[in-house]
Amino acid sequence: MASSWHTSIIVLVLLFGGSKANPTAPSHSQLDVNHKKPLQTFRPYNIAHRGSNGELPEETAAAYLRAIEEGADFIETDILASKDGHLICFHDVTLDATTDVANRTEFANRKRTYEVQGENMSGWFIGKYQIITFEEYILIALYADRIVGIYPEIKNPVFINQHVKWSNGKKFEDKFVETLRKYGYKGEYMSEDWLKQPLFIQSFAPTSLIYISNMTNSPKVFLIDDTKTPTQDTNQSYYEITSNAYLAFIRNYVVGIGPWKDTIVPPKNNYLGQPTNLVARAHALNLQVHPYTFRNENSYLHFNFHQDPYVEYEYWLNEIGVDGLFTDFTGSLHKYQEWTTPYSKKEKNAEALLHEIANKLKADGY
Numbered sequence: 001m002a003s004s005w006h007t008s009i010i011v012l013v014l015l016f017g018g019s020k021a022n023p024t025a026p027s028h029s030q031l032d033v034n035h036k037k038p039l040q041t042f043r044p045y046n047i048a049h050r051g052s053n054g055e056l057p058e059e060t061a062a063a064y065l066r067a068i069e070e071g072a073d074f075i076e077t078d079i080l081a082s083k084d085g086h087l088i089c090f091h092d093v094t095l096d097a098t099t100d101v102a103n104r105t106e107f108a109n110r111k112r113t114y115e116v117q118g119e120n121m122s123g124w125f126i127g128k129y130q131i132i133t134f135e136e137y138i139l140i141a142l143y144a145d146r147i148v149g150i151y152p153e154i155k156n157p158v159f160i161n162q163h164v165k166w167s168n169g170k171k172f173e174d175k176f177v178e179t180l181r182k183y184g185y186k187g188e189y190m191s192e193d194w195l196k197q198p199l200f201i202q203s204f205a206p207t208s209l210i211y212i213s214n215m216t217n218s219p220k221v222f223l224i225d226d227t228k229t230p231t232q233d234t235n236q237s238y239y240e241i242t243s244n245a246y247l248a249f250i251r252n253y254v255v256g257i258g259p260w261k262d263t264i265v266p267p268k269n270n271y272l273g274q275p276t277n278l279v280a281r282a283h284a285l286n287l288q289v290h291p292y293t294f295r296n297e298n299s300y301l302h303f304n305f306h307q308d309p310y311v312e313y314e315y316w317l318n319e320i321g322v323d324g325l326f327t328d329f330t331g332s333l334h335k336y337q338e339w340t341t342p343y344s345k346k347e348k349n350a351e352a353l354l355h356e357i358a359n360k361l362k363a364d365g366y
Helices: 004-016 061-069 105-110 134-142 157-163 172-182 192-196 206-212 244-250 278-284 309-320 330-340 350-363
Strands: 045-048 074-081 087-089 112-116 119-123 149-154 201-203 220-224 256-259 324-327
Touching: 045 061, 045 330, 061 074, 061 134, 074 134, 074 172, 087 134, 087 172, 134 149, 134 172, 149 172, 149 206, 157 172, 172 206, 201 206, 206 220, 244 278, 256 278, 309 324, 309 330, 324 330
Parallel strands: 045 074, 045 324, 074 149, 149 201, 201 220, 220 256
Antiparallel strands: 074 087, 112 119
16 A cells, blocks of 8 residues: 555646646645644644655655655745746755766856855856746645645845846745745734644845735744854844844844754754853744754764754753754654654553653663
């Protein structure tokens, strides 16, 4: 018998017919959200960072379908634009990290150097490369058998607006919001409309978030990088961005912040130091906090957690008290949350009980 994941792949092929398809918005009868399991809102959000990319290639249909199968509340993506103006799901503005283009002599003359986020970057930039589109990504969420949110990032808007031109003077942000509207995304956080089609819009560029606030009331999240890094649009350091004054300003446009986790708890020699007060200050302003990125590989786990991602989840969710996690391993986070805060109290199973027993033995010194 085919798994639900393989069945979903077949459905997507039938829907899109390949990468050159022009998807259309599904009808209300096709969505039938009233008969879908609703989005859980009683515990921190499980945000599938570029899909379940700890198992499958990032930002692909397969990675997003696997994340949904594994229990993600939201599937996250990075939105870029191809040279001819199509919105696609891809993290980098170059192809170096995810292809073997550097070893292909036939593409040697296409290497370019551009200024990206204040630094010169050389490589093979996206122009003709086809991958999953923004619309295909949206349809993956809409056709899920339960309500699944989307969490798209307006990626490198300064660079995109410099190198991609649309008709009628439109900007990258305009096309981004138009696409969301086409598929019915609207409504403030926790509104009836939002709960039917959950959405967070994210960006590292504060001016982009402010700009789209005039076009949509959908909730937005301001991403925060290392405090020494300048923003791509205002050239402020993220140290300045995380000040009380700036957080009080940006809260007029966003419902939360998405900080790099090392900004919240700075490490030294791969051991965590003392937490900053960033989470407490954000919560005092009624801002959610969704840190990034949580990974299972030992090389990404601080020594405090003894190579155990579940201990890391425990720390961030219970001690730091964040409101959601960007993770590459959706299934692991979902399993942890079902152990500790199951969707239904009746769902607590033998595996959860064994986890509780193990914690009790550990606490007793065994």
